[in-house]
Amino acid sequence: MGNCIYCGKPAGFLRKTHKECKQKHDQGKSEIVSLVGKVGSEGGDLKHLESSIEQVAANSFVDSESLRALVASGWEKAVELAFDDGLLSEQEETALSELKEHFGLSQQALDRTGSYSKLVKGAVLRDIMDGNLPERMKVDGDLPFNLQKTEKVVWVFQNVNYYEEKTRTRYVGGSQGVSIRIAKGLYYRTGAFKGERVQTSETIHADTGLLGITNKHIYFAGPSKMFRIAFNKIVAFEPFSDGIGVQRDAQTAKPQSFQTGDGWFTYNLITNLAQL
Ligand SMILES: [Zn+2]
Numbered sequence: 454m455g456n457c458i459y460c461g462k463p464a465g466f467l468r469k470t471h472k473e474c475k476q477k478h479d480q481g482k483s484e485i486v487s488l489v490g491k492v493g494s495e496g497g498d499l500k501h502l503e504s505s506i507e508q509v510a511a512n513s514f515v516d517s518e519s520l521r522a523l524v525a526s527g528w529e530k531a532v533e534l535a536f537d538d539g540l541l542s543e544q545e546e547t548a549l550s551e552l553k554e555h556f557g558l559s560q561q562a563l564d565r566t567g568s569y570s571k572l573v574k575g576a577v578l579r580d581i582m583d584g585n586l587p588e589r590m591k592v593d594g595d596l597p598f599n600l601q602k603t604e605k606v607v608w609v610f611q612n613v614n615y616y617e618e619k620t621r622t623r624y625v626g627g628s629q630g631v632s633i634r635i636a637k638g639l640y641y642r643t644g645a646f647k648g649e650r651v652q653t654s655e656t657i658h659a660d661t662g663l664l665g666i667t668n669k670h671i672y673f674a675g676p677s678k679m680f681r682i683a684f685n686k687i688v689a690f691e692p693f694s695d696g697i698g699v700q701r702d703a704q705t706a707k708p709q710s711f712q713t714g715d716g717w718f719t720y721n722l723i724t725n726l727a728q729l
Pocket residue numbers: 457458459460461462470471474
């Protein structure tokens with residue numbers, strides 16, 4: 454006879470749990486996550502929340518270590534709920550911060566799936582949309598960007614893949630039967646060069662490095678490419694799921710794109726900063 458891992462009472466031959474105990478446990482866990490998620494996104498009495506979830510935990514065989522992990526999951530759920538309507542409001546940000554403080558949740562524990570970063574990104578975007586320059590990024594060490602006097606770094610993305618669109622020219626068509634075989638290789642007759650010039654483009658991974666966004670420029674710094682692009686020299690932005698494409702205002706400029714891993718944030722950040 455084995456004992457139930459939840460209630461500790463005999464569970465029967467070759468059994469480790471009572472069906473009812475397992476059910477109670479699973480229900481309790483999801484109740485804790487949703488209680489925390491609700492208060493985290495809407496705000497509420499944190500002391501009351503704490504006693505409610507402790508009660509649920511006690512009734513559903515959730516130990517204190519598991520409870521901490523569930524509170525962190527609830528916080529992540531709250532971030533999801535807060536972004537449901539698109540933008541993170543100041544009240545939502547406050548509720549999330551207070552919840553984090555009350556339960557002493559670490560930034561690391563909350564960023565397992567990027568929820569903490571998402572909160573910061575949401576706050577940065579709200580600052581910009583309110584017409585303010587965000588000062589939420591602390592940079593350790595020197596950045597390899599030669600900033601102008603009144604320029605402020607708003608965000609730095611690391612390990613960004615930079616792509617350039619290269620135009621290749623080739624010739625197609627021309628007269629038929631243009632070549633004759635001579636002793637070595639092929640010899641092209643003059644007629645062969647009257648083909649139509651066709652341009653095809655191809656995207657090339659040019660470098661990987663830091664992408665800095667300021668209130669005036671996009672900076673890129675990698676081992677082989679370093680440059681900046683002024684917002685007022687960009688004529689078009691293209692949103693990608695994992696980054697952004699830009700087209701500079703010059704006849705010879707080729708499309709450039711940056712893969713940051715987060716198209717939602719990158720596109721909103723850059724296009725709105727360019728309007729600030
Ligand atoms: Zn049991």
